[in-house]
Amino acid sequence: MKHKQIILDVDTGLDDSLALMLALKHPDINVLGITTVSGRVSAEQAYLNTIQLINRLDTHERPPVIKGSGEPLLNRFPIATHQAHSTEEQLHRILDGSSVEYPVLDEHAVTFMINTILKNAKPVTLVLMGPLTNFALALKVAPEIVDYISDVIVMGGAEGKGNITSVAEFNIYCDPEAAQIVLGHPDLNIHLITLDICQNAFLTEEDLETLLENDQSTSQLALKILQGITNQFRNVYAPISGAATLLYAMDSELLEGEMAEVSVETGSPLTRGMTVINRESYGDGHVFVPSDIDHQRFTESFVRTLVGEWL
Numbered sequence: 001m002k003h004k005q006i007i008l009d010v011d012t013g014l015d016d017s018l019a020l021m022l023a024l025k026h027p028d029i030n031v032l033g034i035t036t037v038s039g040r041v042s043a044e045q046a047y048l049n050t051i052q053l054i055n056r057l058d059t060h061e062r063p064p065v066i067k068g069s070g071e072p073l074l075n076r077f078p079i080a081t082h083q084a085h086s087t088e089e090q091l092h093r094i095l096d097g098s099s100v101e102y103p104v105l106d107e108h109a110v111t112f113m114i115n116t117i118l119k120n121a122k123p124v125t126l127v128l129m130g131p132l133t134n135f136a137l138a139l140k141v142a143p144e145i146v147d148y149i150s151d152v153i154v155m156g157g158a159e160g161k162g163n164i165t166s167v168a169e170f171n172i173y174c175d176p177e178a179a180q181i182v183l184g185h186p187d188l189n190i191h192l193i194t195l196d197i198c199q200n201a202f203l204t205e206e207d208l209e210t211l212l213e214n215d216q217s218t219s220q221l222a223l224k225i226l227q228g229i230t231n232q233f234r235n236v237y238a239p240i241s242g243a244a245t246l247l248y249a250m251d252s253e254l255l256e257g258e259m260a261e262v263s264v265e266t267g268s269p270l271t272r273g274m275t276v277i278n279r280e281s282y283g284d285g286h287v288f289v290p291s292d293i294d295h296q297r298f299t300e301s302f303v304r305t306l307v308g309e310w311l
């Protein structure tokens with residue numbers, strides 16, 4: 001019996017692809033659904049990327065994939081899709097863009113999230129890897145869902161330097177109002193996996209060799225995606241943040257950290273989307289913010305999950 005009930009919210013480019021692969025290959029994860037949001041790519045493109053990716057994996061899992069929000073809550077700034085790395089186009093080439101037959105669910109992602117959380121027999125864990133628009137809307141429309149949510153794992157924010165402005169991380173910058181609704185919620189168990197920690201989530205050449213030697217289609221596809229990420233960062237040890245976020249959802253000992261106060265800047269045009277993280281909050285912190293990653297544990301569970309060696 002798969003014990004972890006997960007909804008993934010994604011803007012599927014290269015990074016989120018690896019997380020999706022891990023989620024679908026992990027023996028203990030029941031993927032209840034995958035919702036898409038505009039971020040690195042549009043919600044529509046994220047939907048297409050996701051179903052094409054699933055179609056290429058050596059798994060029979062076919063969870064619902066549902067299109068979500070196409071723009072941020074307040075469109076004060078244009079959605080940052082156009083600022084996405086052009087290397088995300090590599091994913092299209094890797095997946096070859098051919099059309100895929102996939103069960104269609106005629107529902108909005110926000111409705112799907114609410115209904116799934118409310119009707120699922122067990123509490124649901126949310127793993128949010130794009131701008132937080134969908135989940136913020138779900139919280140506003142149906143605040144009672146918080147009672148049925150186990151944990152909310154958010155990939156986003158930066159304690160140090162940002163990656164879209166000097167102070168803001170991409171996912172939070174795309175929709176700071178949504179991020180504040182989610183990260184400021186007092187009754188959720190939130191874990192914020194920031195850029196800082198993700199810098200140390202990388203594979204070694206030895207790990208890549210292990211994948212290379214494994215001839216399953218998932219391992220080979222993962223290698224192509226890792227190559228794409230490596231090109232983007234021009235570095236063999238390129239961070240794979242989505243993978244770290246997903247694996248942390250399954251193994252809390254992967255990351256060390258503490259409770260902190262977290263607020264999102266929504267006012268100042270200069271620092272919009274900045275996450276202000278106060279670790280010296282003397283017990284008032286409501287968000288778990290990691291400060292270290294167990295690198296060996298990370299690479300081992302990444303490789304094992306992909307090649308299916310959980311014994």
Ligand SMILES: [Ca+2]
Pocket residue numbers: 010011012013015016039040129130
């Ligand atoms: Ca993402």
